[in-house]
Amino acid sequence: MESDEKRITQEDCSEDSLGPGxxxxxxxxxAFDKTSGRIIDFSKKFGQTVLEANLNQITEVAKEGRLIKKVRIKVKTDESExxxxxxxxxxxxxxxxxxEAISxxxx
Known part of the structure; x- marks a missing residue:
């Protein structure tokens, strides 16, 4: 993180195509960092950062689902969305x- 960057929130979760992180x-x-862990010794290790986008690259944020609820984030890059x-x-x-962070x- 940069010196003037402040963490707003962080959570251990899973993404549909990327898996746990x-x-x-x-x-x-x-940002979304992949994790891997073992249940036997309760260890969790950070892997590579698979998503990192500036807030101005986010074009849509919404929640979805009735039983399985998710937050949907659409990110636009130079190549694709x-x-x-x-x-x-x-x-x-x-x-x-x-x-709020985007605003x-x-x-």
């Missing part, structure tokens, strides 16, 4: 926090 929202970006679906604990809070973002 840690989702982190800061005042500048959103990709939708990610994260199974977080409180989808409403994540949606609100991401939208306050200044590059």
């Amino acid at each position: 840690i989702l982190t929202l800061t005042n500048k970006r959103i 990709k939708t990610y679906k994260f199974g977080v604990y409180n989808t409403g809070k994540w949606e609100k926090d991401v939208k 306050k973002y200044s590059p």
Whole structure:
């Protein structure tokens, strides 16, 4: 993280196509780091960062689902647009926090 970057929220979750990891929202970006772990010794290791996008690259944030709730985040890059679906604990809070961070973002 940069010196002027502040973590807003972070959660251990799973993304539909990427699998388990840690989702982190800061005042500048959103990132998802893959994790791997073993149940036997309760260890968890950070893997590679598979998603890292500045807040101005996020084009849509919404919650979806009735039984299995997810927060949907659409990210636009120079090459394409990709939708990610994260199974977080409180989808409403994540949606609100991401939208608020985007509204306050200044590059």
